[in-house]
Amino acid sequence: MKKQIIILFAVLCAGIACGQIKLDAQKPAENKRPNVILILTDDQGDGDMGCHGSPYVKTPAIDSLYKQSVHFTDFHVDPMCSPTRAALLTGCYSPRAGVWNTIGGRSLLKEGMPTIADLFKENGYENQTLS
Numbered sequence: 645m646k647k648q649i650i651i652l653f654a655v656l657c658a659g660i661a662c663g664q665i666k667l668d669a670q671k672p673a674e675n676k677r678p679n680v681i682l683i684l685t686d687d688q689g690d691g692d693m694g695c696h697g698s699p700y701v702k703t704p705a706i707d708s709l710y711k712q713s714v715h716f717t718d719f720h721v722d723p724m725c726s727p728t729r730a731a732l733l734t735g736c737y738s739p740r741a742g743v744w745n746t747i748g749g750r751s752l753l754k755e756g757m758p759t760i761a762d763l764f765k766e767n768g769y770e771n772q773t774l775s
Contacts, residue, residue: 677767677768677769680764680769682732682760684728684729684732686725693706693707693710694706694707695707695710695711719731719732722738722744724745724746725746726738726743726745726746726750726751727739727741727743727744727745729743730742730743730753732760733753733759733760733761734753734757734758734759734760735760736757741753741754741757742754742757
């Protein structure tokens with residue numbers, strides 16, 4: 645056991661001497677761009693979260709995130725989910741984006757319609773979608 649400790653100590657000293665092991669942690673490069681997490685929920689009313697004043701619904705994790713976040717307060721939803729998503733992704737009213745229903749091909753964006761994901765990608769962000 646004592647021999648193993650001596651060998652380990654010798655390897656550690658050799659690594660430090662050769663510059664392979666750095667004892668002082670280097671600071672990671674500062675990321676000047678903020679992280680962006682965009683959350684869109686379906687069938688949720690304005691009063692369905694604690695951070696919006698609901699005395700009945702307890703949402704501590706969302707409330708904590710809400711306190712640290714930027715809030716979109718002037719976005720208006722459509723009666724159906726696809727047009728709402730289209731408006732959020734494109735910044736256009738849903739009919740202009742080509743989406744005004746959830747059936748009959750009307751749930752697809754117009755060909756070539758730029759989205760917020762395209763803008764983020766052009767500016768060096770990585771995009772992910774979680775469902």
